[in-house]
Amino acid sequence: MDFPKISIFGLGYVGSVSAACLADRGCRVTGVDRLPEKVRQINSGRAPVKEEGLDALTTKAVKAGLLSATVDIAQAVRESEVSIICVGTPSRKNGNIDLTHLEEVCSEIGEALAEKEAFHVVVVRSTIIPGTMRKTVIPALERASGKKSETDFGVCHNPEFLREGSAIADFRNPARTVIGVTDLRSGNIVQTLYEGLPGLIARCSIEKAEMVKYADNAWHAAKTVFANEIGRLCKAEGIDSHEVMDIFCQDTKLNLSKSYLKPGFAFGGSCLPKDLRALNYKAKSLGIMTPLLDALLDSNRYQTASGLDMIVSTGKKSIGFLGYSFKAGTDDIRESPVLEIIRWLRALKFDVRLYDGNVEHAVPDITPCIVKDIDSLLGGSEVIVIGTDDPEFAAIAGKLRQEQTVIDFVRIREIEQSHANYKGIVW
Ligand SMILES: NC(=O)c1ccc[n+]([C@@H]2O[C@H](COP(=O)([O-])OP(=O)(O)OC[C@H]3O[C@@H](n4cnc5c(N)ncnc54)[C@H](O)[C@@H]3O)[C@@H](O)[C@H]2O)c1
16 A cells, blocks of 8 residues: 655654554654654664553564654654654643643644645644644644645644553554544545554544544543442442443443433433432432432533523523423423423513423423414514424424524424524534
């Protein structure tokens, strides 16, 4: 395969694994680190970090003439077509990301780009908080090079998902590869590095690529903490937590799946809230700390409150709700968070209209607000709140008046795409 020539900046875990693995695929790689010791180690065929199989792979790549290292930034940029940045992005004392190394390396690469004619792509593989490519990386490269991103040079964000200890295996068998792009040409060049590897290649905006990495890590942390809290409860009750979680993991429909992972409105219904309350009470009565499980209802209440806030913030007084059961396809209104909002608005003297084709017998306090069909609701409401994704609601797209505001808790694409005055709850 015809790979571009690569320079890799930062020879820590990510840089030295990427360097050896890309060289192993047949790329010509130059590693750069500001620590001469790491450069010496690579050139003598040794890996600068301890990682299963990395010494052997480094030795092989150096012997094959595909991998070398240098402290000479200008030469590394001049002699490569793609520079991959793998410097550290540690925490500051206040928790904020420290971009000092990233800013420095971008200025250094930018200065080298000023002296280079040919098109060059700068790829950030370090983990960076959303907005960093646009606000830090591109300006630093443009300032130092005097050139323009997308036309004179390209940028991509290609976050790293390897796990220390199985980094080489993870490189060769990725769950998926994420390439955040601003221009087609640079995205295509970076994609060639991964051609033939298993797993999907997800091309998206640089901001989405930045965010996916944090969603991944937060999810892994949430899974670990969740399993440990269930474990603490199990142990206190003399139940084998591993057997419980093995059975839990057998459910690949609801537990280990896409289910419940679409951002939207608060949960409700006859089970989740009451069962969480019972579990939280049980933990407290056992003297077990379960902060994650305790936080779930709080966070859910916040989602309901932000829905209410969006409605009140419109400044309008007549509000129509399409769907107020706790989810589409059911008439169950027990602990429906939409109903909670409706009751708040009624208490605040808003003029509220309700329609839900599934609910025949509503509770008495809201019965006066119920209208017989969607058209009567649209006719009298300044704000339309879509509370459930009942298929019949998509059809309102063509019936809305321009001045009507739509607040959508479920994301009906037909309405989002056609109505200018549209607000999604978390999109
Ligand atoms: N370690 C992991 O398992 C892992 C996994 C995925 C993502 N990441 C992310 O990848 C990035 C790198 O992580 P790491 O663990 O490899 O870091 P690291 O601290 O092990 O290595 C960073 C290297 O960059 C070098 N460096 C700093 N400034 C430089 C400069 N201006 N020019 C050249 N070299 C420079 C340092 O000397 C060091 O060798 C971080 O953003 C991290 O969050 C790490």
